Amino acid sequence: MKGVLHLLKKLLALIIIIVIVDQLFGLCFTPIFFKQVRGKFFTTSYALKTTKDDILVIGASHAAQHFDAKLMESKMGVSVFNLGNQKQSMLYYYPLIKSILLRHKPKVIILTLEPDELQYSTSDYDVLSIFLPYCGSNSYIDSAITLSDKTAKFKCLSNLYRYNSTLGYVFLYLIDKSYNKSIYSLGFDPQYGNNCKRSNASNFTQAHAAKSKPGGVEAIHFKTSVDANKKIVSHFDSLKIKYLVNIISELKQKNIKLLVVTTPLYEIHNSIYADSLSRLLTSKKVAFINRTNDKTYSQNCDLFYDANHLNIKGADMFTNMIVDSLKSKTFIK
Amino acid sequence: MSSCYFYMAYIPVYILILGFTIVIDYFAGIYLEEKKGKSRKLFLILSLVANIGILCIFKYYNFINENLSLLLGTFSVNNPIPYLKILLPIGLSFHTFQAMSYTIEVYRGSQKAERNFGIYALYVMFYPQLVAGPIERPQNLLHQFYEKHQFNYARIVDGLKQMLKGFVKKVVIADRVAIYVDTIYSTSDIQSGKTLACAAFFFAFQIYCDFSAYSDIAIGSARVMGFDLMSNFNTPFFSRSVTDFWRRWHMSLTTWFNDYLFTPITISKRDWGKYAVVFALLVTFFISGLWHGAAWTFVLFGVFNGMAVTLEFLTKKIRKKLFKSLPQPLVETVGITLTFLFACFTWVFFRAKSVGQATDILKTIAKFKGPLYVGYPKDNFYYSILFIFLVLLYEFKEEFFKTTVKLFHNNNMALRYLCYVIAIVLILLFGVFNGGQFIYFQF
Numbered sequence: 001m002k003g004v005l006h007l008l009k010k011l012l013a014l015i016i017i018i019v020i021v022d023q024l025f026g027l028c029f030t031p032i033f034f035k036q037v038r039g040k041f042f043t044t045s046y047a048l049k050t051t052k053d054d055i056l057v058i059g060a061s062h063a064a065q066h067f068d069a070k071l072m073e074s075k076m077g078v079s080v081f082n083l084g085n086q087k088q089s090m091l092y093y094y095p096l097i098k099s100i101l102l103r104h105k106p107k108v109i110i111l112t113l114e115p116d117e118l119q120y121s122t123s124d125y126d127v128l129s130i131f132l133p134y135c136g137s138n139s140y141i142d143s144a145i146t147l148s149d150k151t152a153k154f155k156c157l158s159n160l161y162r163y164n165s166t167l168g169y170v171f172l173y174l175i176d177k178s179y180n181k182s183i184y185s186l187g188f189d190p191q192y193g194n195n196c197k198r199s200n201a202s203n204f205t206q207a208h209a210a211k212s213k214p215g216g217v218e219a220i221h222f223k224t225s226v227d228a229n230k231k232i233v234s235h236f237d238s239l240k241i242k243y244l245v246n247i248i249s250e251l252k253q254k255n256i257k258l259l260v261v262t263t264p265l266y267e268i269h270n271s272i273y274a275d276s277l278s279r280l281l282t283s284k285k286v287a288f289i290n291r292t293n294d295k296t297y298s299q300n301c302d303l304f305y306d307a308n309h310l311n312i313k314g315a316d317m318f319t320n321m322i323v324d325s326l327k328s329k330t331f332i333k
Numbered sequence: 334m335s336s337c338y339f340y341m342a343y344i345p346v347y348i349l350i351l352g353f354t355i356v357i358d359y360f361a362g363i364y365l366e367e368k369k370g371k372s373r374k375l376f377l378i379l380s381l382v383a384n385i386g387i388l389c390i391f392k393y394y395n396f397i398n399e400n401l402s403l404l405l406g407t408f409s410v411n412n413p414i415p416y417l418k419i420l421l422p423i424g425l426s427f428h429t430f431q432a433m434s435y436t437i438e439v440y441r442g443s444q445k446a447e448r449n450f451g452i453y454a455l456y457v458m459f460y461p462q463l464v465a466g467p468i469e470r471p472q473n474l475l476h477q478f479y480e481k482h483q484f485n486y487a488r489i490v491d492g493l494k495q496m497l498k499g500f501v502k503k504v505v506i507a508d509r510v511a512i513y514v515d516t517i518y519s520t521s522d523i524q525s526g527k528t529l530a531c532a533a534f535f536f537a538f539q540i541y542c543d544f545s546a547y548s549d550i551a552i553g554s555a556r557v558m559g560f561d562l563m564s565n566f567n568t569p570f571f572s573r574s575v576t577d578f579w580r581r582w583h584m585s586l587t588t589w590f591n592d593y594l595f596t597p598i599t600i601s602k603r604d605w606g607k608y609a610v611v612f613a614l615l616v617t618f619f620i621s622g623l624w625h626g627a628a629w630t631f632v633l634f635g636v637f638n639g640m641a642v643t644l645e646f647l648t649k650k651i652r653k654k655l656f657k658s659l660p661q662p663l664v665e666t667v668g669i670t671l672t673f674l675f676a677c678f679t680w681v682f683f684r685a686k687s688v689g690q691a692t693d694i695l696k697t698i699a700k701f702k703g704p705l706y707v708g709y710p711k712d713n714f715y716y717s718i719l720f721i722f723l724v725l726l727y728e729f730k731e732e733f734f735k736t737t738v739k740l741f742h743n744n745n746m747a748l749r750y751l752c753y754v755i756a757i758v759l760i761l762l763f764g765v766f767n768g769g770q771f772i773y774f775q776f
Contacts, residue, residue: 003486010490017750018757025762039710086709126767149766160761167762168712 026159032170033133033163038182039173040085040130041166046187047083048099048134048141054078056100057187058093059112061086062263065309067110068319069186075323078107082187089124090117091147094243095131095140101254102138108257108326111247115262115274115292118244120237132162147239190312191305236276248284259326260288263318264297266307289325291318339460340423347422350387351458357383358432359453365439366446373440380436384429391421396627424464426624430589432457435471437593444471452478459560461551465544467565467585474560482559492556494741494753499549501756504764506720507543510535512713512765517706518684521694525703529694533677536684538721541569544583570725571732573668575641575675586624590617610646615639625683630691634682641675716763 034049036042043064047056055078057067063084072080085092093111100106128148131141135156145152155161181189251258260281262274269292281288296317297303303314310318341348361380365373389397395416402412435456438444447453456475462468517524517532524532548565555562565585572578579587595617602609615636622635645652656664678695685691707714730738740752 003484007486007489014750014753014757017754021754021758022761025758129767158761160758164762164764164766165712165716168716169710172710172712172715 022159026162029159029163029167032174033166036170036173037184038176038178038180039169040181041133041170042173042183043083043085043181043187044096044130044134046081046183047096048137051081051083051100051106052079052104053081054107055080055110056106056108057082057084057110057112058096059084059110059261060088060114061189061309062114063110063112064181064187064189065191065305066112066263066315066318067188067322068190068315069188071316071319072323073186075320076326080186082185082189084112084187084189085130087123087127088130089114089121089127090237090240090243091124091128091144092130094247095144097247098140098250099138101250101256105254106256108259109251110259110261110322112261112263113277115265115269115277116271117273118236118240118277118280119273120235120240124237124240129164132156132164133166135162188315190315191309192312193305194301194311195304195306236273241280244280245284248286258286260286261322262290262292264291264294264303264310264314266298266301266304268293268298289322291321336455336458336460336463340458340463343423344420350391350422351428354384354387354429354432355454355457358436358457359447359450361436362439362446362453363448365436377436377440381433384433388425388429390417391419391425393623393627427466427468428457428463430468430586430624434468434589434593438471444475447471447475459555461555461558461560462562465547465551466583467548467551467563468589469562469585473563477560480559485559488559489557492553492558495549495553495556497553497753497756498741499546499553501759502542502546502549502724504766505759506724507539507546508765509713509720509763510539510542510717513708513717514539514684516708518686518690518694521685521690521697524697524706526697526699526701527703528706530698530701531705533681533684533694533698535717535721536680537570537673537677538724540680540683541566542724568728568732569676570673570728571669572672573665574645575638575672576645577668578672578676579638579642586621590621594620607647611643614643614646618642629688630682630685633688633691634679637679637682720763 033041034045036045055072055076057063057069057080061084064082064086065084067082067084069080069082083096090113097109125148128144129152131145131148132152134141135145135153136142142153145156149155179185179190181187248258262277274292278288278290291297297310297314300314303310303317305311305314337348340351358380361376364376368376398412398414398416401414405412435444435447435453439446447456452475455478456469456471459469459474514532514536517528518536521529521532545566552562552564563585565583567581567584569578569582572581595613598613598616599609602612605612618635618639619632620635622632622638625631625634681694681698682688682691685694730740741749743749743752
């Protein structure tokens, strides 16, 4: 009994020390974290706490790297911010848009979706940990965090856990004076060079297939197609579909214009997910610009950084096209 | 019961497979002890066939069938034997070897047969080391199940410290480094030589930290409960030769192969002189490679190691003469470096999905051209470098200053607590919590 008490005392002492260290870390690091002016946490913080812009571009890397917000601002005379964040999906956009709408009503939201956006992928759930530093901000953020880890809400009580894996990122972006994905580029993340030919071996489909890790099948709600020869089963993510439908109806209710865009790829890409996305958006009467297989861009290596992303030249061309579309559709008068 | 629950958490029905071999080996043990003459050998063979048979069905059936298809295909003949759609029972290779060591030891007369069925079942299923070792011996573990385990403060604290060390290795280092390694290996066809070399270097630390972490957690948790398990690693990155490496890496498997395969082969072929050792080494490492996985990549991993150890055995005297005049630290440094590079080379086969991918990777590495990919965002790469440096520093301390520099066992309480706090902070702040299972779970 004496030994048990001794052990418990020591463990308690260790827990108290850890709690003190944890609180001190939170006290010192939180202001530094929210002082960032570039990187993925900056755009998320900006969306959740600061934005008052008229046009918001939301999406993953295809948003961040293809929409030159400054060019859009100069051509349209309204404030624009690019909130695109790499590797994210509808699971991220939903709580982000909901959180923005709690305190701000933009005029237009440009939602950039992947052609295979509706596909289930465990990695889309894993990357929701980006919201950990914002734990407790509102119920949408907390729900998103719970999607990546059911116990994360409790773990968030620890500042050390809340800022897990962010220290190096914040440090690098503090010393990095890059223009990309910063407050100065209005979130735009331009890419330079042409690696499309080198990287087209790992085409879009392969890259996205690699994203899906085994396991996590509990979140798959319905199977759609089975290729008897190749034994490939398509998995739609019903949660993503639910979120997309919810966002469409809420923006309609609030009279906020929504434009959904899919951006060009170097190689022709067709899939059951792309078809379904197109059908869903058409049925909901959403303005949809589908440029996935646009021949103006595809196979034109000059415009691509890699097989999936436009370079600065392609991005400028694409942004101009979007601006013309917005004007012709009288989104912005 | 807790061991049963632990095993059934994966695929519950697989407990029947384990139960089947436990029953066979339990009765085989008793008969081996009671019977005399030729029938003893028969019971040993029965037990070994049951264990190896199950291992072959679950682990090697499809591999053999696939190669048969390829072979028949060259003669334009279709293979009529169907493939099995089964998942490998978790830790099958580990507990099969542990069970086999029991019957062999009883046969040799160095271990008494266990009469208590529950105790024998616990020996095979003891949950801390059930899925990834260390592969225990009956002489070390069985008697401990009869001992009375009372609360022992020192043991518990010691076990917890070892577990903490394991958690740091797994979530802070292995799973962090794995992010880069997985990215590079999954796109190896478009990566540069420098990048692939870096991934091969990183993988050495990933696999070491991943596997030794499991051993630390297993040994630590067993210690908390009052049981002592054998060590599995001893600073393998400071091995002076490939032979030395296998004395320090996965020690429980190496000693198993040494006791039950290498030594018996060497003795049975002793008329061949030194070629008996060569033959035994090559066979042992071939089977060791195959033990790791049913793929040619693992076979080659074993074969290359076998060839290196054989070469070291054959050149032992010459090397001794040659290096006599050279300063010992220089010889040791060169030995450590070459051994590490060789380990990295063989681990390319271990990690690659196919022999083709491994050879392509090695060809690209040999050219050593192109830029080094650090990933996006870059922080993960830098974390990996930092943590690898810390691992090396820690291993250096363990190798050369184990008794003089103490961290978790420092006599100064403040320093000791500082180490605990740093370890816990590292886990919370830098741990990767969705890193997946331990690499050796697949074996």
